[in-house]
Amino acid sequence: MNGMLHYEFMRIALVMAVLIGLTAPAVGTFLVQRRLSLLGDGIGHIALTGIGLGLLTSTSPVLGALVVSVLGAVAIEVVRARSRSGADVALALLFYGGLAGGVILTSAGGGSGASLQSYLFGSITSVTTTDLYVVAGLAATVLAIIALFGRELFLLCQDEEVARAAGLPVRFLSVLIAATAAVTIVIAMRAIGLLLVSALMIVPVAAAQQLTRGFRGTMLAAMAIGVLSAVAGLAGSFQYDLPPGPSIVLLALAVFVVAVAGGTPVRRRRARADTAGEDLSPASGPGVETRVDAEAEVLGG
Amino acid sequence: MKDAPPFAMTSGLVRRDGRDILTGVDLRVEAGEVLAVLGPNGAGKSTLVKALLGLVPLAGGRTEIYGAPPARFRGWRRIGYVPQRLPMGGGVPVTVREVVASGRVARTSRWRPAVLGDRAADRAAVDRALATVGLTDRARDSAHLLSGGQQQRVLIARALAGEPDVFVMDEPTAGVDARNQAALATALRGLAGKTVVLVAHELGPLEPLITRTIELERGRVVDGTAARGAVTG
Numbered sequence: 001m002n003g004m005l006h007y008e009f010m011r012i013a014l015v016m017a018v019l020i021g022l023t024a025p026a027v028g029t030f031l032v033q034r035r036l037s038l039l040g041d042g043i044g045h046i047a048l049t050g051i052g053l054g055l056l057t058s059t060s061p062v063l064g065a066l067v068v069s070v071l072g073a074v075a076i077e078v079v080r081a082r083s084r085s086g087a088d089v090a091l092a093l094l095f096y097g098g099l100a101g102g103v104i105l106t107s108a109g110g111g112s113g114a115s116l117q118s119y120l121f122g123s124i125t126s127v128t129t130t131d132l133y134v135v136a137g138l139a140a141t142v143l144a145i146i147a148l149f150g151r152e153l154f155l156l157c158q159d160e161e162v163a164r165a166a167g168l169p170v171r172f173l174s175v176l177i178a179a180t181a182a183v184t185i186v187i188a189m190r191a192i193g194l195l196l197v198s199a200l201m202i203v204p205v206a207a208a209q210q211l212t213r214g215f216r217g218t219m220l221a222a223m224a225i226g227v228l229s230a231v232a233g234l235a236g237s238f239q240y241d242l243p244p245g246p247s248i249v250l251l252a253l254a255v256f257v258v259a260v261a262g263g264t265p266v267r268r269r270r271a272r273a274d275t276a277g278e279d280l281s282p283a284s285g286p287g288v289e290t291r292v293d294a295e296a297e298v299l300g301g
Numbered sequence: 302m303k304d305a306p307p308f309a310m311t312s313g314l315v316r317r318d319g320r321d322i323l324t325g326v327d328l329r330v331e332a333g334e335v336l337a338v339l340g341p342n343g344a345g346k347s348t349l350v351k352a353l354l355g356l357v358p359l360a361g362g363r364t365e366i367y368g369a370p371p372a373r374f375r376g377w378r379r380i381g382y383v384p385q386r387l388p389m390g391g392g393v394p395v396t397v398r399e400v401v402a403s404g405r406v407a408r409t410s411r412w413r414p415a416v417l418g419d420r421a422a423d424r425a426a427v428d429r430a431l432a433t434v435g436l437t438d439r440a441r442d443s444a445h446l447l448s449g450g451q452q453q454r455v456l457i458a459r460a461l462a463g464e465p466d467v468f469v470m471d472e473p474t475a476g477v478d479a480r481n482q483a484a485l486a487t488a489l490r491g492l493a494g495k496t497v498v499l500v501a502h503e504l505g506p507l508e509p510l511i512t513r514t515i516e517l518e519r520g521r522v523v524d525g526t527a528a529r530g531a532v533t534g
């Protein structure tokens with residue numbers, strides 16, 4: 001463990017891992033509640049076109065990814081708002097277009113398969129101090145947005161109609177959450193890679209919600225799980241010479257499995273306590289149904 | 302300055318997939334009224350209250366909230382909307398208190414960050430709302446693990462927490478057992494002087510609180526009567 005701190009790139013990568021572990025699950029909690037778990041995946045695909053543009057024009061691939069993925073996120077929200085039925089297919093078109101465009105642009109720019117690979121699956125040996133500053137700035141932006149708009153975003157993800165009837169700017173907030181997800185993708189792409197980035201937004205949340213009772217609790221637990229898997233996964237990948245992105249994601253999945261196993265008795269006990277408190281209720285039919293539903297959904301998520 | 306009425310709809314027409322859900326509905330809700338919207342399933346009751354709030358667009362006619370069309374209405378803090386149920390969403394747990402506290406959002410100015418809000422007033426309002434619906438001791442529990450009737454009370458508490466002038470409730474009594482219906486009626490009795498529009502199948506214990514009912518059938522108002530001993534205006 002101490003050995004890896006002798007390498008500068010590992011010190012940078014570890015700080016990055018902490019930032020990624022904090023931001024990705026924080027944004028992910030809102031995405032999961034909004035049933036947009038795969039949004040991050042789609043944005044990751046679109047970001048690849050940005051990388052290709054950056055390589056082709058010999059500017060910064062990170063900047064290209066940032067601009068294109070934020071634009072892509074806005075486009076996704078516009079499509080979602082415009083049409084209910086066609087949205088699904090429109091999103092798929094956008095995702096595949098992004099992926100194919102990225103590969104074509106990269107090869108047109110003379111980029112090798114290796115450089116593309118490093119963005120698809122992450123490569124920490126190539127990160128620089130400048131990268132770290134960029135990532136730190138973006139992570140601060142994401143956390144600030146969540147701190148400032150957390151309450152509004154919470155209501156939006158909870159019930160969009162209630163949010164509208166509360167006078168919230170629903171369209172703006174929808175774009176804001178999608179754009180924030182896009183920024184998070186760019187933060188995490190160097191270390192984890194575009195194809196797996198979304199996992200760190202979703203898996204820690206799925207693990208946390210097995211154990212928690214509230215939204216805030218879920219978010220904080222997910223952030224803790226995120227940091228833990230990012231740092232431990234990175235250290236493990238250094239130790240055993242494994243690729244960092246997949247190591248981090250597999251660790252997060254392992255935490256999820258443990259949480260499901262450990263969470264089941266917790267939920268049983270809680271459900272029993274609820275039933276006990278409701279013995280007075282003459283007709284507990286609907287209540288029981290709701291409870292079973294909720295449990296099934298939690299397990300499913 | 303005399304206030305415009307909370308809701309005024311003239312010839313309201315809502316169409317979905319080429320089918321008329323509401324046809325030519327005229328409805329004016331005065332301040333202080335407790336209006337029950339009755340009717341069979343599929344009569345357009347929920348659509349009507351959503352159209353009043355601008356959540357469902359009108360294909361014809363017009364509707365106003367306090368004199369402004371929904372798109373230009375800015376006084377949303379005066380409105381408390383209680384939806385039919387608590388959506389499960391992606392299954393992220395949420396505590397009763399978190400749901401109720403989100404009812405305060407309309408009271409904070411759009412661009413003022415939440416961290417600078419008046420936290421003491423928020424907390425006090427949330428505490429009051431929880432006490433009114435009798436769920437103070439469940440505040441830290443996961444809302445989705447409560448019974449249907451208790452969830453309904455959570456949603457009402459969320460509206461109460463916003464301290465609005467008008468409550469719009471979509472089937473607050475659907476699937477709610479007798480004990481929870483009584484708790485609901487008690488909570489509503491505490492709203493004296495507020496305007497209430499509620500959708501219901503049958504009134505049950507809420508009946509004494511209602512000042513006027515309208516009945517919908519296939520998207521039309523077929524019957525409108527003032528309830529016994531009603532106070533209007």
